[in-house]
Amino acid sequence: MNLKHFPLPARFSPIYTKRMVLGVLGSGSGSNMQAILDAIEAGTLDARISIVLSDNPDAFILERARRHGIATGIIDCRGFKTKFPEEAQQETADRLRAAGVELVCLAGFLRLVKRPLLDVFPNRILNIHPALLPAFPGLESWKQALDAGVSETGATVHFVDEGMDTGPVILQQRVPVLPGDTAESLHARIQVAEHQLYPDAVKRVAAMISGANP
Numbered sequence: 520m521n522l523k524h525f526p527l528p529a530r531f532s533p534i535y536t537k538r539m540v541l542g543v544l545g546s547g548s549g550s551n552m553q554a555i556l557d558a559i560e561a562g563t564l565d566a567r568i569s570i571v572l573s574d575n576p577d578a579f580i581l582e583r584a585r586r587h588g589i590a591t592g593i594i595d596c597r598g599f600k601t602k603f604p605e606e607a608q609q610e611t612a613d614r615l616r617a618a619g620v621e622l623v624c625l626a627g628f629l630r631l632v633k634r635p636l637l638d639v640f641p642n643r644i645l646n647i648h649p650a651l652l653p654a655f656p657g658l659e660s661w662k663q664a665l666d667a668g669v670s671e672t673g674a675t676v677h678f679v680d681e682g683m684d685t686g687p688v689i690l691q692q693r694v695p696v697l698p699g700d701t702a703e704s705l706h707a708r709i710q711v712a713e714h715q716l717y718p719d720a721v722k723r724v725a726a727m728i729s730g731a732n733p
């Protein structure tokens with residue numbers, strides 16, 4: 520695996536002693552959440568997902584969660600198509616806290632997280648992005664990579680801040696762009712990388728949090 524590691528400060532000893540409680544927000548298929556669940560079930564990630572919330576009532580991520588007996592809920596965005604209104608962010612924060620969530624994973628969640636959710640979970644919200652940030656932020660990054668003619672792109676897990684895909688990087692994995700790639704074939708190859716990367720990044724952050732709060 521071609522992983523780029525970002526060293527954590529020494530005081531964050533990676534001795535992982537506590538099962539981290541995760542909350543997941545997603546708008547679509549939820550294959551990244553599935554990868555996290557698979558790692559938990561395989562015993563390679565000591566965590567548990569206590570709740571999955573979606574702004575899209577038809578999102579398959581909710582069905583995946585139900586199949587695993589995980590609590591689900593719909594985020595009411597008050598009819599806004601892309602905005603994540605403040606009341607909805609507060610409700611989301613309240614539901615995550617009520618579910619005992621310590622670390623929030625965005626997994627294909629299509630709205631920009633801002634205050635008050637960021638304030639309730641400072642440095643505790645992760646996102647996965649299908650490019651080597653800071654390259655190709657925003658939507659459909661695999662198409663952006665193809666259009667730019669680069670020979671390599673990748674996947675990034677980062678902490679979420681107020682910007683769009685701007686927070687500190689936790690882990691990245693490189694993915695080659697191959698001759699004849701279409702948007703679909705490249706996205707599929709990036710997703711394979713994502714599914715390895717996200718559980719690893721969660722494990723790393725969980726270890727950091729446990730080290731800081733033994």
Ligand code: GRF
Pocket residue numbers: 545547548549550551552626627628647648649710713
């Ligand atoms: C992933 O490619 C992720 O990088 C992006 O949205 C997609 C979500 O896929 N943020 P899934 O819902 O996890 O299958």
